[in-house]
Amino acid sequence: MESIAMEWGNLLLRWLHIICGIAWIGSSFYFMHLDASLRQIPEIDRGGETWEVHGGGFYQVRKYLVAPARMPAELTWHKWQSYSTWLSGFFLLMWMYYLGSELYLIDPAIKQLTPHMAAVFGIGGLALGWLVYDGMMKSPLAKHVVPLATIGFAFIIAVAYGFQQIFSGRGAMVHTGALMATIMTGNVFMNIIPNQKKVVADLIAGREPNPEYGYQAKVRSSHNNYLTLPVVFLMMSGHYPLVFSSPYAWVMIGFILVAGALIRHFYNERHAGRGDKWWAWIVSIIAMLIVIGISVWSNPGARDQLGLAPLDAPLVQQAKADLPKEVENVIVSRCSMCHAAQPVWDGIAAAPKGVLLDEPAHIARQAEAIRVQAVMTHAMPPNNITEITGEERKVLAQWLAKK
Ligand code: HEC
Structure with a gap:
């Protein structure tokens, strides 16, 4: 609601x-x-x-x-x-x-x-x-x-x-x-x-x-x-x-x-x-x-695509997040190829809309956005390009229902 x-x-x-x-x-x-x-x-x-x-x-x-x-x-x-x-x-x-x-x-x-x-x-x-x-x-x-x-x-x-x-x-x-x-x-x-x-x-x-x-x-x-x-x-x-x-x-x-x-x-x-x-x-x-x-x-992802050497970025310590392992698995296998600091998907140079879904703390922070994009609607993955299954969406829905 x-x-x-x-x-x-x-x-x-x-x-x-x-x-x-x-x-x-x-x-x-x-x-x-x-x-x-x-x-x-x-x-x-x-x-x-x-x-x-x-x-x-x-x-x-x-x-x-x-x-x-x-x-x-x-x-x-x-x-x-x-x-x-x-x-x-x-x-x-x-x-x-x-x-x-x-x-x-x-x-x-x-x-x-x-x-x-x-x-x-x-x-x-x-x-x-x-x-x-x-x-x-x-x-x-x-x-x-x-x-x-x-x-x-x-x-x-x-x-x-x-x-x-x-x-x-x-x-x-x-x-x-x-x-x-x-x-x-x-x-x-x-x-x-x-x-x-x-x-x-x-x-x-x-x-x-x-x-x-x-x-x-x-x-x-x-x-x-x-x-x-x-x-x-x-x-x-x-x-x-x-x-x-x-x-x-x-x-x-x-x-x-x-x-x-x-x-x-x-x-x-x-x-x-x-x-x-x-x-x-x-x-x-x-x-x-x-x-x-x-x-x-x-931008690290764009440098990478042009074959430039990475910049020395300070490592940011992320807070530990309480994220169920099965949720992490779904997101990492279906979303993180695009939604990472250095996306590996062809044609994506930086995490779309800056949404990072590559580690538990980042994923937990995006819970509400994940609800809108991948549970409430099927806008993500775009055209279901990474073939997320109905079962996997249910895993996300059950996790979000508790939030
Ligand atoms: C093939 C690459 C790709 C994959 C895989 C992908 N996304 Fe995206 N995502 C995009 C692009 C591109 C946009 C920007 C869309 C736009 O410009 O409206 C986006 C935007 C988003 C946004 C921000 C929407 C907004 O308007 O603020 C969220 C949240 C999101 N994706 C979540 C996910 C989730 C969750 C998954 C996995 C279930 C996923 N994405 C998988 C490419 C991808």
Whole structure:
């Protein structure tokens, strides 16, 4: 019962989260493009106009900076795309990583945390991330783009490194992504929308709005735009063990930030009519090749497949687990050829989803996942490629029934 609820909760929240995220990122791309394609017209002092064609008609869109002379009768606000993405993501994080922390967030080989401590570190990290970013944006540093970007970049990498010292690989990746996403939604909720509201209040009262509000909102929404591609990569990377199971995932994050931001830069410059900066693509591709290189160099299974000498990894003492011998036999003979630190199955370079099923302690930790994948459903082994029998599944079911 519990595993059915966990599985469905996970799927429904993820569905919602992805839909909201598509709407949010779509509008971020749309408005960046719109801003860049505005052209000056005599009727508008500051701002501009652009024409677009879509869905069987032509649109004439105008931007008034900071605001039009009078308050329009109707105004559409763009904020719920952002709020709903953050809220659904936060619930998904709680559902999967905090309720299921023993499976996804806590890796005893890295740090023995209680589920409570893990959640406190996770949520605390997100809050701290916002406070540091917002503090930087309110300091004189905000006016100097290059130092701001450099310090912001170093800060994200430092946090990613910190998360890797306390959480599982997947947990560290998703929390680094969530930290950036929290900064993005924080920008909308704490700065962009409140500033817009002040402008609206000024318009209604017949006062001249302060241009500083519009300027700040634009800067923060550009930051959001540059973060979109890296955030999506980090959210997906939890499914790809070549990335998240590497102890150097935090270094990879640095290169992914550079690659993702540069690709956004290419398009923002192109749409603004400032030409095609192809160098941005070249640097991004080099950065991604370095990421792939690090993933291979630092994962034992991938090194092995390329015939590279193994790295000297410190031996981690696993706690003794109380696992029935017949369960161990089933799992080792039907699952561990893929689910091991150095998989022997052709085409599998790292344990799928980071799930290790090679020794009793690892197997015991994955009990709930084994229930979902091999007892409740027959998703594993994939297409029953290792020919697990009905009897063997029963052995697993009987063991799990006692849990
Ligand atoms: C031929 C290789 C192979 C074998 C054998 C195999 N698996 Fe897997 N396993 C995979 C792959 C590939 C994935 C990732 C699937 C995906 O990307 O959705 C996976 C994913 C998983 C996951 C994580 C699912 C998730 O979405 O988080 C669990 C748990 C799992 N397997 C358990 C088992 C168990 C238990 C067995 C033995 C009964 C087993 N696997 C046998 C290849 C294998």
